[in-house]
Amino acid sequence: MIDIKFLRENPDVVKENIKKKFQEDKLHLVDEVIELDEKNRKAKLQGDTLRNERKTLSSKIGELMKSGKKEEAENIKSKVQEVNKKLESNEELEHKYSEEIKARMMRIPNIMDPSVPIGKDDTENVENEKFGEPIVPDYEIPYHADIIESFGGLDKESAGRTSGTAFYYLLGDIARLHEAVLAYARDFMIEKGFTYCIPPFMIRRDIVDGVMSFEEYESMAYKIEGEDLYLIGTSEHSMIGRFKGQFVKEEDLPITLTSYSPCFRKEGGSHGLEERGLYRVHQFEKQEMIVLCKYEDHMEWYNKMWNYTVEFFRSLDVPVRTLECCSGDLADLKVKSCDVEAWSPRQQKYFEVGSCSTLGDAQSRRLNIKAKGKEGNYLVATLNNTVVASPRGLIGILENNYQKDGSIKIPKVLQPYMGGKEVLIPNKK
RNA sequence: GGAGAGGUGGCCGAGUGGUCGAAGGCGUCAGUCUCGAAAAUUGAUAUACAUUGCAAAAUGUAUCAUGGGUUCGAAUCCCAUCCUCUCCGCCA
Numbered sequence: 209m210i211d212i213k214f215l216r217e218n219p220d221v222v223k224e225n226i227k228k229k230f231q232e233d234k235l236h237l238v239d240e241v242i243e244l245d246e247k248n249r250k251a252k253l254q255g256d257t258l259r260n261e262r263k264t265l266s267s268k269i270g271e272l273m274k275s276g277k278k279e280e281a282e283n284i285k286s287k288v289q290e291v292n293k294k295l296e297s298n299e300e301l302e303h304k305y306s307e308e309i310k311a312r313m314m315r316i317p318n319i320m321d322p323s324v325p326i327g328k329d330d331t332e333n334v335e336n337e338k339f340g341e342p343i344v345p346d347y348e349i350p351y352h353a354d355i356i357e358s359f360g361g362l363d364k365e366s367a368g369r370t371s372g373t374a375f376y377y378l379l380g381d382i383a384r385l386h387e388a389v390l391a392y393a394r395d396f397m398i399e400k401g402f403t404y405c406i407p408p409f410m411i412r413r414d415i416v417d418g419v420m421s422f423e424e425y426e427s428m429a430y431k432i433e434g435e436d437l438y439l440i441g442t443s444e445h446s447m448i449g450r451f452k453g454q455f456v457k458e459e460d461l462p463i464t465l466t467s468y469s470p471c472f473r474k475e476g477g478s479h480g481l482e483e484r485g486l487y488r489v490h491q492f493e494k495q496e497m498i499v500l501c502k503y504e505d506h507m508e509w510y511n512k513m514w515n516y517t518v519e520f521f522r523s524l525d526v527p528v529r530t531l532e533c534c535s536g537d538l539a540d541l542k543v544k545s546c547d548v549e550a551w552s553p554r555q556q557k558y559f560e561v562g563s564c565s566t567l568g569d570a571q572s573r574r575l576n577i578k579a580k581g582k583e584g585n586y587l588v589a590t591l592n593n594t595v596v597a598s599p600r601g602l603i604g605i606l607e608n609n610y611q612k613d614g615s616i617k618i619p620k621v622l623q624p625y626m627g628g629k630e631v632l633i634p635n636k637k
Numbered sequence: 638g639g640a641g642a643g644g645u646g647g648c649c650g651a652g653u654g655g656u657c658g659a660a661g662g663c664g665u666c667a668g669u670c671u672c673g674a675a676a677a678u679u680g681a682u683a684u685a686c687a688u689u690g691c692a693a694a695a696u697g698u699a700u701c702a703u704g705g706g707u708u709c710g711a712a713u714c715c716c717a718u719c720c721u722c723u724c725c726g727c728c729a
Contacts, residue, residue, distance in 0.1 A: 253687060253697090259697085
């Protein structure tokens with residue numbers, strides 16, 4: 209959500225930004241908002257005047273009643289009732305206008321950073337930088353689900369019976385490795401100075417409406433029957449929701465948090481072989497980082513944050529690259545965003561393991577998250593980024609540490625979380 | 638889940654229908670005093686929106702958990718919701 213004052217003063221900038229996102233069908237919203245805004249301000253002025261009249265008259269009634277002048281008081285009463293009648297219809301107008309403005313403002317995309325590449329959709333996202341050699345070994349890397357099964361680490365069949373498709377049981381060393389990755393990610397971020405947080409895994413509807421777009425809600429949210437509760441799709445939902453309508457202290461900025469949570473997503477439909485297995489599932493676990501900072505610092509944090517994820521995967525011997533989200537693929541609330549992708553030596557291409565975004569002050573405007581500063585209050589900037597999500601991140605680790613003999617070399621940094629084991633030997637063929 | 642008590646400004650806390658955006662205190666900031674500090678003392682001290690203004694600012698409106706309602710008028714009365722605390726029950 210952008211600032212309506214900004215829109216009022218720079219309608220052309222807003223329109224240009226919409227065009228860059230290939231959303232021409234939204235251009236009309238800008239002029240509509242300007243028109244409605246004018247009407248709304250007029251109605252507010254009218255309303256304020258009427259309310260002032262009522263207040264003045266009402267207090268007179270009080271005085272008259274005290275001094276016992278009943279008739280005069282009754283006289284004024286009827287006057288106020290007239291004012292109230294006018295006010296009633298005016299308030300309806302005020303309400304209508306502000307609702308209509310809000311509905312449109314919610315659909316107008318945030319102003320992108322000038323560095324965002326122009327492109328229509330995800331096919332035009334731009335590779336920024338590679339980290340680590342994308343090695344293709346001279347032996348075949350099996351499908352990740354098959355690797356996991358060779359360790360007796362997966363039972364999808366039972367999960368199908370108990371919970372349905374896209375659920376799984378992880379077992380033994382694989383389950384342990386999955387948690388080791390998350391535990392390492394937690395400690396990795398704590399080391400970077402972030403505060404570890406375990407948030408609620410369910411949130412109320414009013415928070416859902418604040419932190420998810422309608423499209424996200426439709427494709428993602430599981431609802432708890434008979435309760436006003438929804439399972440979170442990412443800890444960002446409860447982490448950012450935490451600050452809704454709140455003031456943070458200026459001296460606490462930047463607020464740097466790293467949160468763990470399971471994530472629940474509906475996401476129906478088939479996505480082909482490579483997205484079966486454990487790639488696209490209804491339930492996974494994620495270590496996330498979120499930052500609240502001053503607006504002028506947000507780009508600096510954005511760059512720090514995706515670099516943390518790159519560093520994290522490099523410490524696990526997984527080659528990665530960053531893929532910058534082009535204008536057409538960038539979600540409306542975001543200023544800039546990139547995916548961190550891990551190398552798949554099996555597919556010989558990169559696949560998404562994380563996503564880093566800065567929303568500027570758009571999210572905090574929508575949720576009303578402000579800092580109390582010495583020079584007055586201001587909206588903070590919000591950012592979020594994946595440290596690692598597993599099983600997806602685990603796939604990258606398994607494929608890149610797969611040995612010719614079918615064993616998995618455990619990256620050094622994970623060994624302490626695996627009871628000192630250096631290698632996993634398959635127990636099943 | 639049951640029963641009770643409560644939710645007021647940065648914090649504590651008064652206020653049960655009429656100049657109440659809200660006493661008093663604490664805190665914070667500025668001044669006086671002091672070589673400086675403490676103490677004392679004086680003053681200031683919410684936010685949002687709108688209007689006027691180059692601006693400083695002025696004026697108006699709204700906000701006493703949230704949303705409705707009653708009333709000429711609501712922090713105050715009524716209803717619903719949320720939250721906190723105490724006791725009981727249940728439970729990792």
